[in-house]
Amino acid sequence: MDRPSNHSAVELKQTFPRATGETAVVRAEHLSKCFGDLRAVDDLTFSLKRGTVTGFLGPNGAGKTTTLRMLLHLVEPSAGRALVFDRRYQDLERPAAQVGAVLEAADFHPGRSGRDHLFSLALALGRGTQGGHWFRERERAAAKRVDAVLDLVELRSAARRRVGGYSLGMRQRLGLAAALLGDPALLILDEPANGLDPEGVRWLRDFLRGFAADGKTVLVSSHVLAEVAQTVDDVIIINQGRLVTISPLAELTERRTGAVRVRARGADKLQAKLEIEGLQVTLLDGGELLVEGAPSARVGEIAYQAGIPLDELVSESSSLEDIFLELTAKEPS
Amino acid sequence: MTDQLLAELRKMRSTRTNLGLLAGMIALILLTVLLNGFVPNADELMTHDNQHALLSAGTSAALFAALIGVMAITSEFRHGTIRPTFVVTPQRTRVIGAKVIASLMMGALFGLAAIGLSLGVGYAILTVRDIPLELGTGHVLWLVVGTPAMTAAWAALGVGLGAVVRNQVFAVIGLIVWAMVIDNLLRGLLPSIGGYTPVGASAALVADPADYVLAAAAGGLLLLGYLVALVAAGAILVARRDVT
Numbered sequence A: 001m002d003r004p005s006n007h008s009a010v011e012l013k014q015t016f017p018r019a020t021g022e023t024a025v026v027r028a029e030h031l032s033k034c035f036g037d038l039r040a041v042d043d044l045t046f047s048l049k050r051g052t053v054t055g056f057l058g059p060n061g062a063g064k065t066t067t068l069r070m071l072l073h074l075v076e077p078s079a080g081r082a083l084v085f086d087r088r089y090q091d092l093e094r095p096a097a098q099v100g101a102v103l104e105a106a107d108f109h110p111g112r113s114g115r116d117h118l119f120s121l122a123l124a125l126g127r128g129t130q131g132g133h134w135f136r137e138r139e140r141a142a143a144k145r146v147d148a149v150l151d152l153v154e155l156r157s158a159a160r161r162r163v164g165g166y167s168l169g170m171r172q173r174l175g176l177a178a179a180l181l182g183d184p185a186l187l188i189l190d191e192p193a194n195g196l197d198p199e200g201v202r203w204l205r206d207f208l209r210g211f212a213a214d215g216k217t218v219l220v221s222s223h224v225l226a227e228v229a230q231t232v233d234d235v236i237i238i239n240q241g242r243l244v245t246i247s248p249l250a251e252l253t254e255r256r257t258g259a260v261r262v263r264a265r266g267a268d269k270l271q272a273k274l275e276i277e278g279l280q281v282t283l284l285d286g287g288e289l290l291v292e293g294a295p296s297a298r299v300g301e302i303a304y305q306a307g308i309p310l311d312e313l314v315s316e317s318s319s320l321e322d323i324f325l326e327l328t329a330k331e332p333s
Numbered sequence B: 001m002t003d004q005l006l007a008e009l010r011k012m013r014s015t016r017t018n019l020g021l022l023a024g025m026i027a028l029i030l031l032t033v034l035l036n037g038f039v040p041n042a043d044e045l046m047t048h049d050n051q052h053a054l055l056s057a058g059t060s061a062a063l064f065a066a067l068i069g070v071m072a073i074t075s076e077f078r079h080g081t082i083r084p085t086f087v088v089t090p091q092r093t094r095v096i097g098a099k100v101i102a103s104l105m106m107g108a109l110f111g112l113a114a115i116g117l118s119l120g121v122g123y124a125i126l127t128v129r130d131i132p133l134e135l136g137t138g139h140v141l142w143l144v145v146g147t148p149a150m151t152a153a154w155a156a157l158g159v160g161l162g163a164v165v166r167n168q169v170f171a172v173i174g175l176i177v178w179a180m181v182i183d184n185l186l187r188g189l190l191p192s193i194g195g196y197t198p199v200g201a202s203a204a205l206v207a208d209p210a211d212y213v214l215a216a217a218a219g220g221l222l223l224l225g226y227l228v229a230l231v232a233a234g235a236i237l238v239a240r241r242d243v244t
Helices: A004-015 A064-071 A114-125 A135-152 A168-180 A198-213 A249-254 A267-276 A296-305 A320-327 B002-013 B017-038 B048-079 B082-088 B092-128 B137-165 B168-189 B191-196 B198-206 B216-240
Strands: A024-035 A038-049 A053-057 A079-084 A099-102 A186-190 A217-222 A234-239 A242-248 A259-264 A280-283 A289-292 A310-315
Touching: A024 A064, A024 A217, A038 A064, A038 A079, A038 A217, A038 A234, A038 A242, A053 A064, A053 A198, A064 A079, A064 A186, A064 A217, A099 A168, A099 B082, A114 A135, A114 A168, A114 B002, A114 B082, A135 A168, A135 B002, A168 A186, A168 A198, A186 A198, A198 A217, A234 A249, A234 A320, A242 A249, A259 A267, A259 A296, A267 A280, A267 A289, A267 A296, A296 A310, B002 B017, B002 B048, B002 B092, B017 B048, B017 B092, B048 B082, B048 B092, B048 B137, B048 B168, B048 B198, B082 B092, B092 B137, B092 B216, B137 B168, B137 B198, B137 B216, B168 B191, B168 B198, B191 B198, B198 B216
Parallel strands: A053 A217, A053 A234, A099 A186, A186 A217
Antiparallel strands: A024 A038, A024 A079, A234 A242, A259 A289, A259 A310, A280 A289
């Protein structure tokens, strides 16, 4: 089954040097999808770099799930292209050996054991270079991979139980185990933190960071920025099917347009001092000062140097979530 | 496609669905054999037609075989496992093909078990009641070979039906209503086309003595035609429709 495409896929991966970091692991080009009159995804263009964790963010109904499914050839684009490792997903040789996906928290037959779920997927994935021609060898190679991913997600002890009795966190890890069966270089996860307890969220975060540290790539969607803020390097924000922004998370953080609210004895004296420092100060009704253009630490420092005791110093800076909500607010139409 | 076939066989073995279907099939066949074997008096059971009814009770396995195929595809849509299945094998036709082959195998096994059961228990009843066997060796041979062939075909038909309908409940109800009601009505009310319905065509494979039944080869080809048409329709629809 050595198709020519197989060779070129391997070559592409090897000859595009890692050093440049410019290979697009995922590339969406003017991607659109209509369901009837609804434009679920509208002319979306973005790409992912190797070795990064990218948050794919937007409110519910923004088109995240549809986009991810177009990348995996589950949903056919109405226009544009969705490429993974520079190919359409269905054109990849053994795609699950390159891409792992966790799409829903509950894509299991409740009456099947976790191990059998993985086993059937491992058999379908095929032997690759492992295992021989005989059924017995194929089964043995599959069993080996299944045990390896079960250990990876720490689910081995429950593997022979039926999935119907699994907790949400166990199902989430089983889904992740299935995605890892082919040892992929790209993970695509759709709202993986939904319904997880804090411990599960932290486990997932550590896992994804470790995965990316190995030079692999993660695309993880969420409708809550805070959920992935500690995990992602870059963010792609979409709303109503359209791209809102694509940037490193750090740049998004710098957009914080903060203000500091101060209550002090001798507010007018402090106001004069702050204005000398070039800060914009507004006197509020209750005698408090609203200071813009400096973090709270700077305001406190100025007050200290002037010998003015502060009663209250509150950072009013908008949170990351505020920025997110602002960016994804519905445009007035 | 070997990889996909092994995967599909694993799926079939790893839930209780097919065990349940097997148990239901055995119960129904035993009930039919016992009724057909003990309700008629000895004279009635001497007739060729009544002995066929007794010994061919295993052919009712066709409905259970069809359910194997229906469940093989609709349970994936119902539980969402179709997503990981298609992510691993984006060539959806290959997945449907593997399900058809796995269902053919499982259907044939069900048919063998069923006809073995009805022949064995039916013959035992005849022996106990001291009634001579009126069916010729050729007739019995048709039952032994024809039943697994027929049940295999129905299992594959089930995959096609399930792929077209996708919804598990609708597919199961549709299958039962067709096989138990509509097909029966057609054969009863319009005997001239009775041999051409899916159930009528299947009867040709098991030497059914009813008047309208076609020759074995004609019936077999017709059943194959139904199978190919339904599976092709299912494969095309599954390949074209979005998996949401």
